[in-house]
Amino acid sequence: MARLSGKTALVTGAAAGIGRAVAERFAAEGARVIIADRDAKAAAEVALALGADVARAAVVDISNEDAVKAAFDSLEAEGWSPNVVVANAGVQLFGQDAKIADLDFAVWQRTVDINLTGTFLTLKYAVRAMLKQGGGSIILTGSPTALNGEGADFTEYSSTKAGMHGMARAVAGAYAKDNIRVNVVVPGYTETALVSAIINDPASRASIISRIPLGRAGAPKDVEGIMVFLASDDADFATGATFAVDGGMTTI
Ligand SMILES: NC(=O)c1ccc[n+]([C@@H]2O[C@H](COP(=O)([O-])OP(=O)(O)OC[C@H]3O[C@@H](n4cnc5c(N)ncnc54)[C@H](O)[C@@H]3O)[C@@H](O)[C@H]2O)c1
DSSP states (O other): OOTTTTOEEEEETTTSHHHHHHHHHHHHTTOEEEEEESOHHHHHHHHHHHOTTTEEEEEOOTTOHHHHHHHHHHHHHTTOOOSEEEEOOOOOOTTTOOOGGGOOHHHHHHHIIIIIIHHHHHHHHHHHHHHTTTOEEEEEEOOGGGTSGGGTTOHHHHHHHHHHHHHHHHHHHHHGGGTEEEEEEEEOSBOSGGGHHHHTOHHHHHHHHHTOTTOSOBOGGGGHHHHHHHHSGGGTTOOSOEEEESTTTTTO
């Protein structure tokens, strides 16, 4: 049964990894999907494979306010204004992120610009779009590093993710009366290009898997189900909450 028919869902970072899997699953559940990504070629390929009646690409760098505003404006003009937005695009600068005493300001700023400012801009224009439609569902992709010691060696990444978790609660509280729900999904360690530095280092990979009670790495498909639930009307009473699907990494 199509659980998302009637929904138009914009997913940032949908050209790859978790965002791509979620966008493709949303389409399979009956939603129209907007593949929003700064990688124009990959976004176009994902949208093309889904078909023009179901999907379109929006080339956007979420850290640029003019670009985010222009994307939402043109979607509205074309009748594709989203009532579901997944703020998922993000970066983790392996080899540059560090313990705080060793962290370079420019590296810090690059991550803040995308993960935190980019999420702020995505949510700002998502809320504006949803206010015009009488409500909607916003989902942020959070991280275990915002919740426990997983972030010890990744100061900027864990700080921006914790900021996203706090932003979700603030926006959920501010717009609950407007029927806009805001929730955070926390994937566990998920094998995508983002974490290729871990995938390609057997010792690091074994170490992180040893901290996952269910005993395996995550895959993008592992969070599709919770994303569908939160996007759907089944989740009408869920807002301001954090849903970990992380193999137990943060919850046991
Ligand atoms: N992979 C993991 O282990 C893991 C775990 C927890 C949370 N997350 C989070 O999940 C989200 C997706 O991660 P992933 O593993 O799928 O990564 P990924 O690198 O596979 O995909 C990220 C996508 O985001 C896009 N993107 C990056 N910066 C952008 C920008 N400024 N504007 C628009 N698009 C941009 C990239 O082009 C890419 O298509 C991120 O927020 C990440 O922090 C990942």
